[in-house]
Amino acid sequence: MNSKKPMGQRVKEFVIDYKRQWEIQSMVIPGIIFMIIFCFIPIYGLTIAFKSYTVIDTLDSAPWVGLDNFRIILSDKYFWDAVVNTLGISFLKLAIGFVIPIILSVMIYELSGGRFKKIVQTISYLPHFLSWIVLGGMLIAWFSSSGMFNEILLNLGIISKPVNILLDANKYWWIATLSDIWKEAGWGTILYLAIMSKIDPTYYEAAKIDGASRMRQIWNITLPNMKPIISLNLILTVSGLLGSNLDQTLVLMNSQNRAKAEVINSYVYRMGMTQGDFSYATAVGLGVSIVSVILLISANKVSSKLNDNQSVL
Amino acid sequence: MNKAFGKKGLKLCTALMAVVLVFTGCGSKGSSDNSSKELRSIEGRYTIDPETPAWKLDKKEETTDLTWYVNADWWNTDFGKDLVTKKIKEDLNINIKFITGDDTKLNTIFAGGEMPDMLTIFDSNSPVVQKAATWALPLNDLADKYDPYFNKVAAKDTMNWFQLADGKTYGYPNYSNTQNDFDSGNIPAKTAFVIRKDVYEAIGKPSIGTPEEFKSVMQQIKKQFPAMIPFGFNSIGTGTGSLGDVLQDFIGVPMETENGEFYNRNLDEDYLTWLKTLNEVYRNGDISDDSFADDGTAFEEKLKSGKYATLMLDGTPQQSGNLQIFMTENPDKEYIAIDGPQSTVGHEPTLNQSGITGWMITYVTKKAKDPAKAIQIYTYLLSEEGQKLMNYGIEGETYKVNEAGKIEFLPEIKDLQLNNADKFKKDYRMGEFMFFGHDRDKALSNDAFADSIKQMQEWGKGKLKPHFILENINPAQGTPEARSLSAIDTNWNTTLVSMIRAKDEATFDSTLAAYKSFLKDNNWDKIAEIRTEKMKSNKEKLGLK
Numbered sequence: 001m002n003s004k005k006p007m008g009q010r011v012k013e014f015v016i017d018y019k020r021q022w023e024i025q026s027m028v029i030p031g032i033i034f035m036i037i038f039c040f041i042p043i044y045g046l047t048i049a050f051k052s053y054t055v056i057d058t059l060d061s062a063p064w065v066g067l068d069n070f071r072i073i074l075s076d077k078y079f080w081d082a083v084v085n086t087l088g089i090s091f092l093k094l095a096i097g098f099v100i101p102i103i104l105s106v107m108i109y110e111l112s113g114g115r116f117k118k119i120v121q122t123i124s125y126l127p128h129f130l131s132w133i134v135l136g137g138m139l140i141a142w143f144s145s146s147g148m149f150n151e152i153l154l155n156l157g158i159i160s161k162p163v164n165i166l167l168d169a170n171k172y173w174w175i176a177t178l179s180d181i182w183k184e185a186g187w188g189t190i191l192y193l194a195i196m197s198k199i200d201p202t203y204y205e206a207a208k209i210d211g212a213s214r215m216r217q218i219w220n221i222t223l224p225n226m227k228p229i230i231s232l233n234l235i236l237t238v239s240g241l242l243g244s245n246l247d248q249t250l251v252l253m254n255s256q257n258r259a260k261a262e263v264i265n266s267y268v269y270r271m272g273m274t275q276g277d278f279s280y281a282t283a284v285g286l287g288v289s290i291v292s293v294i295l296l297i298s299a300n301k302v303s304s305k306l307n308d309n310q311s312v313l
Numbered sequence: 314m315n316k317a318f319g320k321k322g323l324k325l326c327t328a329l330m331a332v333v334l335v336f337t338g339c340g341s342k343g344s345s346d347n348s349s350k351e352l353r354s355i356e357g358r359y360t361i362d363p364e365t366p367a368w369k370l371d372k373k374e375e376t377t378d379l380t381w382y383v384n385a386d387w388w389n390t391d392f393g394k395d396l397v398t399k400k401i402k403e404d405l406n407i408n409i410k411f412i413t414g415d416d417t418k419l420n421t422i423f424a425g426g427e428m429p430d431m432l433t434i435f436d437s438n439s440p441v442v443q444k445a446a447t448w449a450l451p452l453n454d455l456a457d458k459y460d461p462y463f464n465k466v467a468a469k470d471t472m473n474w475f476q477l478a479d480g481k482t483y484g485y486p487n488y489s490n491t492q493n494d495f496d497s498g499n500i501p502a503k504t505a506f507v508i509r510k511d512v513y514e515a516i517g518k519p520s521i522g523t524p525e526e527f528k529s530v531m532q533q534i535k536k537q538f539p540a541m542i543p544f545g546f547n548s549i550g551t552g553t554g555s556l557g558d559v560l561q562d563f564i565g566v567p568m569e570t571e572n573g574e575f576y577n578r579n580l581d582e583d584y585l586t587w588l589k590t591l592n593e594v595y596r597n598g599d600i601s602d603d604s605f606a607d608d609g610t611a612f613e614e615k616l617k618s619g620k621y622a623t624l625m626l627d628g629t630p631q632q633s634g635n636l637q638i639f640m641t642e643n644p645d646k647e648y649i650a651i652d653g654p655q656s657t658v659g660h661e662p663t664l665n666q667s668g669i670t671g672w673m674i675t676y677v678t679k680k681a682k683d684p685a686k687a688i689q690i691y692t693y694l695l696s697e698e699g700q701k702l703m704n705y706g707i708e709g710e711t712y713k714v715n716e717a718g719k720i721e722f723l724p725e726i727k728d729l730q731l732n733n734a735d736k737f738k739k740d741y742r743m744g745e746f747m748f749f750g751h752d753r754d755k756a757l758s759n760d761a762f763a764d765s766i767k768q769m770q771e772w773g774k775g776k777l778k779p780h781f782i783l784e785n786i787n788p789a790q791g792t793p794e795a796r797s798l799s800a801i802d803t804n805w806n807t808t809l810v811s812m813i814r815a816k817d818e819a820t821f822d823s824t825l826a827a828y829k830s831f832l833k834d835n836n837w838d839k840i841a842e843i844r845t846e847k848m849k850s851n852k853e854k855l856g857l858k
Contacts, residue, residue: 054440054791055420056447072793078800140611144603164602167814254606255549255810258803273416275799276439276790 049283055276062279069283079284082267085173085260090241092177098237100181101188102230106218108189109196124186132183136251139179140166166252169260176248176261188233195229196222231303239296242288264288352450352458355685366696367460368405368689377407377686380429382422383673388413395742396706405693407686423448428680431687433748437670440790442484443477449676450684451481452691459685466695468493473854474669485691486671487750492855495666495779499756502773503630504559504664506653508623511646512538521623522655524590531599534622543599544591545621547628548612553809555627558665560587563625563653565660568783573852575786575844577832579805583658585825590654591813592821605810619643625653629766636765647765650772663778667752669855670784675748694749704754704761706743712758720758727760781855786847794843797836804831 018025044059049069051062073079104124111117127135142148145162153159165171203221212220246265253261264284272281359370390411393402402408412429414422419441422428428448434441452472456463470491475482494500506521515537521530534543547554558578566581578584594600607615615621617635626632640647677687693699705712705720715721722730729737738745744761755761762770788794808828815821851857
């Protein structure tokens with residue numbers, strides 16, 4: 001650590017290092033400029049969270065209101081409903097949706113190649129490329145009282161009267177979770193399959209000679225090799241816990257499931273874009289960002305503890 | 314050499330950062346410039362004449378370039394390529410560059426100060442409209458200085474309606490209906506209770522006016538046409554479809570209390586009786602659950618294929634295409650308007666139409682390079698000449714006036730409109746360039762509306778009643794009351810559907826009670842007070858008692 005060295009020397013070392021690696025360092029410059037223009041300068045706009053801002057004000061001319069917007073948020077029942085729903089849906093997605101791509105990728109990996117493997121992969125990727133507008137429309141049609149699901153259940157004798165479960169608030173979290181898994185699980189396998197293709201085949205050969213079963217090989221060779229990428233994925237997923245679900249919610253939400261369907265993002269969208277309450281929406285967004293950073297850092301801490309102090313950040 | 318580049322790189326980076334910072338610093342000034350600059354002189358170009366539109370006088374030779382922002386992504390930005398805009402371009406000697414966008418872009422424009430010459434927005438409740446004095450030029454001043462003829466073509470009531478606190482009017486809308494328009498009978502109704510003709514005849518053309526009749530007719534429809542949805546309504550989404558204020562207007566729920574105060578029409582006994590009826594109809598299985606989850610597309614799909622036996626239909630002109638498709642494919646089965654549900658306490662229907670607030674509101678901004686030209690555009694398009702041009706094109710070239718005095722498209726144009734809509738749009742663009750357009754111009758021709766809705770419009774005659782006093786009465790955006798109101802509206806959306814889907818009467822009542830207590834907890838009294846206040850000022854503006 002060079003933190004004990006005097007400032008002047010540290011700067012000098014930096015300059016020397018920089019000159020030595022200037023070809024490599026300069027590759028970063030466009031990225032830095034991009035970040036400054038599109039990520040850092042707009043941070044100034046966050047000040048409207050502390051102002052009472054309307055469209056025709058400028059960032060400077062809007063009057064300061066201090067923490068008023070945050071105070072209103074804390075006493076807003078709808079906001080807290082949205083928080084509960086966001087967390088509920090996200091944790092369900094995390095608990096189920098995180099494991100399934102891993103299992104799926106191992107299963108695909110274990111398939112003995114050829115046409116069937118390709119078909120399975122392609123089919124599982126497919127929903128990822130459709131937008132929520134399209135998928136949501138399909139779901140609404142399938143769940144309708146004359147739709148596919150009701151037809152099947154009626155014919156199997158499981159239900160006696162068609163029900164539209166999209167109108168049932170209590171089932172919404174599951175609908176959101178399972179439909180999201182349907183959309184993304186296949187796509188999620190790509191990273192894992194890539195890492196698996198890098199595993200040295202001699203490990204497996206050695207294990208086979210030692211008499212390890214298929215399951216044993218997966219457990220002792222495949223999964224440990226996937227560990228770094230799994231933890232990276234986990235960190236990224238956890239930091240996005242509060243920020244997902246907007247498109248899906250906007251399509252699947254209706255007057256009856258709203259209480260369980262409204263998530264923070266759709267709430268911000270509604271307050272900001274449809275109500276024109278920009279200050280309020282920004283304040284919510286700022287709060288969410290702060291919590292997300294905290295989540296990101298703690299997930300990183302946890303995963304580095306689990307991975308022998310190797311962390312991603 | 315390497316060293317030199319490294320240093321340069323650092324310097325370059327620093328310089329770039331500085332530029333970026335300065336640039337953004339400047340950018341955010343923009344519209345804070347509130348000083349109302351003197352209107353530029355038109356000396357040498359023309360002398361104003363109250364009897365002649367200024368565009369006929371203006372001798373400016375070079376073509377005026379204008380930028381015009383329209384806050385709608387769907388707006389067709391072409392100018393001067395089709396018959397309508399070509400004529401405008403020639404007559405006014407202008408060239409318009411349209412920019413389109415959504416609310417985000419609108420914000421950027423205001424925040425960045427890159428104001429266009431003219432600007433059109435849609436939401437009359439937005440702060441942009443309320444604070445127009447800070448960024449737009451008053452139409453009154455523009456008319457006085459450049460084009461007094463504007464006062465002849467602009468509707469007085471509409472001008473008064475958009476007047477701000479300083480006594481001046483900044484924006485002018487299209488489809489703004491004044492009391493005169495309502496009285497003239499030129500404005501068609503857009504709401505109707507419709508039934509499929511074959512269904513209506515098969516069940517013996519019964520009366521459906523009272524709750525009892527309504528319930529039994531729905532049962533009868535279900536028995537005779539099991540594949541159909543007995544009763545449908547517009548997609549609900551985040552609003553109330555056609556079961557909220559539309560149904561209230563249909564059965565004539567009063568718009569204010571006897572003392573002229575705000576009246577919560579959602580809690581009107583007459584209306585609640587009908588909601589209770591709908592609940593019973595739902596419990597009988599005559600309203601499909603899907604109707605509550607359908608989006609606009611799903612609703613239109615069902616309408617187009619004639620799935621609904623009866624329908625509370627709002628926005629007939631918007632649905633006329635779908636209705637026409639069904640009608641053409643199924644002759645003698647078309648939807649027709651009948652009297653439908655009626656007030657249980659004897660009120661007459663008070664159907665609504667686009668009110669005095671209108672739809673698209675157009676402004677001349679303070680940054681306008683040639684404000685004289687801008688107000689000439691208003692005058693031109695608002696005049697009879699401009700209105701006919703926008704809707705029907707040029708006499709002799711696209712339309713003629715028949716013996717009955719009605720405007721008729723020439724046969725080849727009509728043919729194009731029916732059979733090659735894309736080419737019609739591209740080459741002519743009639744009825745599409747509708748800044749300052751108006752229903753009264755639609756009344757000039759029988760070709761203005763599709764056949765599928767003519768009977769519905771006929772049915773609606775005499776049932777329209779202006780809702781002027783209820784326009785723009787919501788609390789100002791960003792206030793705590795506005796926030797409460799949005800919560801209340803959301804809650805009402807859920808409550809309404811829950812009441813209709815209630816499994817028994819007790820649930821219906823408890824849902825309603827929960828809504829009432831929600832009102833109490835969310836500042837309802839204060840909102841009602843603000844609304845009453847605004848209703849009063851509406852009346853003053855329009856000279857109503």
